Amino acid sequence: MNADIKTREYTTVSEVSGPLMIVEGVEGVGYNEIVEIETPTGENRKGQVLEVNEDLAVVQVFEGTDDLNTLNTKSRFTGETAKIGVSDDMMGRIFNGTGQPIDGGPEIIPDKELDINGNPMNPASREFPAEFIQTGISTIDGMNTLVRGQKLPIFSGSGLPHNDLAAQIARQAKVVGTDDDFAVIFAAMGITHEEANFFMKDFERTGALERVTVFMNLADDPAIERILTPKMALTTAEYFAFEKNMHVLVILTDLSNYCEALREVSAARDEVPGRRGYPGYMYTDLAGIYERAGRIAGKEGSITQMPILVMPQDDITHPIPDLTGYITEGQIVLSRDIHRKGIYPPVDVLPSLSRLMSGGIGDDKTRDDHSGVSDQLYSAYAEGRNLRDLVAVVGEEALTERDQSFLKFADNFEDQFIRQAKDEDRTIQETLDLGWKLLTVLPKTELKRVKDEFIEKYYPE
């Protein structure tokens, strides 16, 4: 480190409020610098400088401000921004939300110390993601295709099986034609022990644990600590992907808890709130997380992100899913209605979307008819769903034969295409063939979205 950066210790805490404390009389303190705090009882905590005003520093304390006092709490300014030591050995290990190992294993001997905030990736250095990832789930592979380097969140509601779906994707995701497995980085923010155990058991059961790195901030851990967790996880992911040439799948759950923590800090600082009390900079902050997915031209590895967020009251217009949707490259939306019908995974394909789909599918990647079949399934299912409302009013008999066929299609689609078992791993060919089979219910003249040549080639007789 530079010699001019001296670490200084102060016992001049002047105010403690919520997650923040104010230290006065400081000198040479940098914005965003990490602070080591010793409580009067001798416990060590970490904090970060949020604002410096002449000789006042506003510090957010990650592990909570309990027991801090204004008499003899010691704060030591380290002169460094938050860093994480990364190394190969992190694979297969479990860390807490601030990057300390909690699995009883040895400390990590870092290969490198990286700033957890990272720097923005230069858009001119990016490579456009276009490699198809087969998740084995028809609604995703067939209609909302995931590609390497994409960020595709799962928008869910409380009580819906998003965890099962995420675990299934982590288990089954592969790039067809290669045998390189994904390394999985799992960052838990404010989820319960039970949920965390579900994932850990699933990783263990399937033998995936050795290629999983876990960062765990649970519901009873300090809330402010979660602000660090995704950044720790993504810094590790960048190291694996762009220095160790691995393909990394990052699962972040649950982003709603992260945003709550942001709001808590913002409120404590008396900032002018934006929508629903969330800070005005939440978009920028979330972008700092999501935009760390991607590929770099000339580098082997990739970071694919699958954040999970539970929408309060299933409301997709709530600021958290709303801002997320503007940054991520699409979204997988789970539906309570489909879930109530007992269908797993309850993916509602209509509001779901993958923005990078068109680059990842087609002749040499999946199959030449993929885009047409997908469009056709979409519009036919949308029409079927519309007709259901009409049936509720006029009864099924009043419909034309054409309309009845769409209604039938929508039912079959939900029952056969959306529904699949929790361990069912469909290939993309199986998914597309299934799509064609379902489309036979409709009059052939209604297949306007598929080119004639594909109808000739694939229409099942």
Next chain:
Amino acid sequence: MMEEGNIIKIAGPVIVADGMRGAQMHEMVRVGDDKLIGEIIELEGDTATIQVYEETAGLKPGEKIERTGGPLSVELGPGVMGSIFDGIQRPLEVIKELTGDYIARGVDVPSIDKEKKWTFEPIAKVGDKVTGGDILGQVQETSAVVQKIMVPPMIEGHIKSIVGKDQFTVEETIAVIETDDGDKEVAMLQKWPVRKGRPYAEKLDPDIPLITGQRAQDTFFCLAKGGAAAIPGPFGSGKTVTQQQLAKWADADIVVYIGCGERGNEMTEVLTEFPFLEDPRTGNPIMDRTVLIANTSNMPVAAREACVYTGITIAEYFRDQGYDVALMADSTSRWAEAMREISGRLEEMPGEEGYPAYLASRLAQFYERAGRVTTLGQDPKQASVTVVGAVSPPGGDMSEPVTQNTLRICKVFWALDASLADKRHFPSIDWLQSYSLYVDNITSWWQENASDEWRANRDQAMVLLQQESELEEIVQLVGPDALPDSQQVILETTRMLREDFLQQNAYDEVDTYCSPTKQAGMLKTILTFHENASAAVARGADVKDIAALPVKEEIARMKYIPEEEFEAKNKEMQEQVVTQCSGV
């Protein structure tokens, strides 16, 4: 040596410094040991508030502020075209060479290459009387663009000397102009402060359409050259694809595309795709006439605030050379949010939804820089800057302040609708909500260049679509069979209008661009169907038979007929419509 100040407070992208007496509002400064780029946004006594265009982590009170004496400016001249810049006009390709795949802080790179030599061809001669905006010479910058080198605004006099055709860097003097206050040396490079619009002689009425090759936009909700359009839409409604389609196909000479707070991968898509796309009019790569400004969502927020100004200043510079420029800003909501974020850090009293009270006036000032003008100079040219701003209303709620304030200024409104997108109806422009106030202005252009029935056909189609929405309500209650035959024909026609005309496939090689004549032809065919089908039904024909006519399938596929075959095939199709309808 410029005076220096000291940092006293740091909060995110906003810092406060003292010892700044004498600094000007909006002056550009270098902040701290890393010399981060910043701009003064508030002055009070001895202290100045500065927004910093780079990440401020690690800055300390006591670090120096270096003043530059000038406002935040862009550099204009050969070398701008085909580049990709960040929000404060730093070329990202050069940054990549310097700092690798991530953007490090405090990178100091010239906006345009000062070493590169360009072949300058003089046009003006010694002794010519020149004023600001007059053309001294030109440089073939890319295959698609000839840059006109202009006398900077505010200079007037006689050319004392001018160089011959040769190679020069942008900073070398190419001419000396003798003015009332002495000789002025002129180089190809010009600097212009971004927050100040470049001058022009006069604003003109926008009466020439900006043809985009997109049927829903051109035929129904057309934009005029020099106009301003807003595309509000919730996420997933196809806003970005719509913007990119415009950037690709709009018949502008120059396109400036601002990715303001948007996704990194999207900018990469533009960067990888544009060099390989051909301009349908000239055959040159589209990238050769495009300037990209990329300030992705994870890049510093203050630079996001500046990027729209950087973009529009570059657009105005090309306008002054006599070009029609189209500027796409995706998305202005991110720009407004950046304003809000900075305003929050300044602890200003918030207006609606936390946005600063000056939101409306800033938006208006920006959109007013659009327009068709006659340029400065003794040989004035007609040129334009057309602005298309995407708006991302939170939760799709159009009543929010950014959308509402934008609509008060823009004359064209392309409302994207999520439910249409869910049905894969693309572009998902809602035909009932959208509008264009330029239709009257540009009617004569269409009648002369595409079809003399254009206006009548367009209006009839709009009426039919309007009727459909009323009929749909009845159908929802009683089912389609309960409607009289004549109204069922309307539903057949409007389904055609929606599926075969309004829907356009951006990913299909043929359908991605549709010429005005083809648009007019397609519309005519559908309306011919309507006319003949209505007549047939009036004669007593069964609607079911009409609905089963084989020609309908041909109409459904007419969008995929290549331009050169279209006219003949379309004529044939119209004849088929007439025969088949009279056959039932």
